[in-house]
Amino acid sequence: MKKVFSVLLALCLLLVPLSGCKQAGEKYNAYYFEYFDTVSIVTGYAESKEAFDAVCAEIEAELKEYHRLYTIYNGFEGVNNLKTVNAVTDGAHSEVQVDRKVIDLLLFAKEMYRETDGLVNVAMGSVLKLWHVYRNEGIDDPAAAQLPPMEKLKDAAKHTDIDKVIIDEENGTVFLADPKMSLDVGAIAKGYAVEQIARHLEEKGITGYLLNVGGNVRAVGTFGEKPWNVGIENPDKENEDVPHIEFLHLTNEAVITSGVYQRYYYVDGEKYHHIIDPETLMPGSNFMSVSVLAEDSGVGDAFSTALFLMNYEDGLKLIEETENVEAMWVMPDGEQRYSSGFKAYTYVP
């Protein structure tokens, strides 16, 4: 009997140090570089590396599929994607048979166009293409960097009518009714894809994962009671001492930041970033960054772009009128402003 008691005692003593770790699972990270021209990170709690890898394989397969369908830059054999939709033969676009996932993205895009009063417009491809070309040239050869000429931009802007994106749900086809127009889904595709992948995991009962595709962060449940700790990047990149300006606890939400620091180039010492206002056809200049917390990562992605291009008052009004979205604005002087429900998610580390 005493032996049994001693062994029990020993087990208890041995367990004391281990009880410092409250959670049974381990945290793992996986990185992907091939999708959406950005880095994707999967963080998850799992019982074992094998269990984590199995979930990651599923996530990667989905990522790959969405990437192949939504890219406007690459073609894939046997796949009709947005590059196929954008293609022009004999001076016109063709009616293209596409996967249901493409139809759904474009329907969502039209919904976001309405919700944001046209600030998020996937039919702005002609304008964004110009910026894309001039930015890449400017990055490759900074001394010769130039802005796209306003005349060219204005010309391109004549071909951005989203109503000319003709979606035939029944037949599963998409047709661009203006030969000079093209799609660019950069402002919504990553967020939308992340949301669909998150829902896929939720349907399978998988929980305890945090997805991040190019800054579109979405939590898919927690592991145990502990929420995820997500930092919001300081848009002032020069400030080495303060890498994060806010900290959020997430359990099932998404957070997305649009900022001046993410994609940019310099022309004559001036910085020009990638979020283009459909009105002025120039980069928006109201904020250093805008972060949106949302239940739906696709909505969050669209709203972060829209809010970035609105003035603070209009943006705040839009957020307060819309359910399940909150926002934080970083003003040009660094001041942080919040919508009414944002602070409920923040913590002090």
Added chain:
Amino acid sequence: MIGARNVKPSTDGKRKTRNDMILAAVLLLVAAASFLLWHFSRAEGESVTVKVGGTETAVYPLSEDREVEIIGGEDNEYRNVVVIRDGKVSVSEANCPDGICVKTRSASRAGESIVCLPHKLVIEVTGEKSEPGLDMTA
């Protein structure tokens, strides 16, 4: 857990045998050792993990200053220089086309990372799993 030790006192009234005493002493020692091990492994703090193409290639303590050249790519054409100094890690030089890894601010807290997308390189600060740290940056 602690209370369980007192639940079952020696009810038979006899003195503990010598073997039991030795056993108890040994077990106490084991427990103390494991506690110390846990304590010091925690105190060691963060480390820097280098991953190339998703595979972990090296781990360095964040507390030791060093400079490491990381060569990758099929023909060894990718080059990044990683510097660990004063408890911070950064990329000081790289021949990637975008140079974003060099522009990324240094990382020092568990959960922070620096990524070089063209070179498929990740420099990650990792900490003890019992520490809250940061899971992601948006």
